[in-house]
Amino acid sequence: MITIAVDFDGTIVTHEYPKIGQEIPFAIATLKRLQSENECKLILWSVRSGKLLDEAVEYCRIKGLEFYAVNKDFPEEVYDKAxxxxxxxxxxxxxxxxxxxPDWGVIYAMIKGKTRPIYDTQYIKPKPKNIIIRFGEWLAKR
Ligand SMILES: [Mg+2]
Known part of the structure; x- marks a missing residue:
């Protein structure tokens, strides 16, 4: 079970804070899919608070996206901003x-392990040497 913290303004919707922007394509569908497939916990992680935060949570709820927790590690946690x-x-x-x-399709693939960021050098396999180079190395060893 992995925990994913997701921002709201500029991430789920376009950044029009304190208003609620337009949904960024596939944001909510992707999060719902990750929730159902990966059994991941989704935490809404936003600088919003009070009424503005409630509006964001309600916006997602209407679209069928429920968070495990909102600006907290777990639902029962007592939030202490300090x-x-x-x-x-x-x-x-x-x-x-x-x-x-990234596009939400890319985010989905990254989380599912289908792609890695390009800076993850361990994931970049060296190109196999071509037959001529290998033959040259074989000759050199003899
Ligand atoms: Mg943001």
Whole structure:
């Protein structure tokens, strides 16, 4: 079970804070799909608070997206802004990511392990040497 913290403004909807922007294509569908397939916990992770936060939660609920927790590690946690500045998650999805927010289709593939960020060098396999180079190395060893 992985925990995913997801931002709202600029990530699920276009950034029109304090208004609610337009849904970013496939954001909610992707999150709902990840929830159902991966058994992941989704935490809404937003600078919104009070009424503005409630509006964001309600916007998602109407579209069928329910969060495990909102600006908290778990639902029963007592929120204390002074100490709970960052929620505890395995993955954060935020439009303020370095490199920006990928398309939601790309986010889905990254989380499912179908692609990795290009800076993950361990994932980049060296190209196999061609037959002529291998033959040359074989000759050199003899
Ligand atoms: Mg944002």
């Amino acid at each position: 100490s709970n500045r960052k929620v505890n998650a395995d993955i954060y999805i935020d439009d303020r990511n370095v490199g920006g927010l």
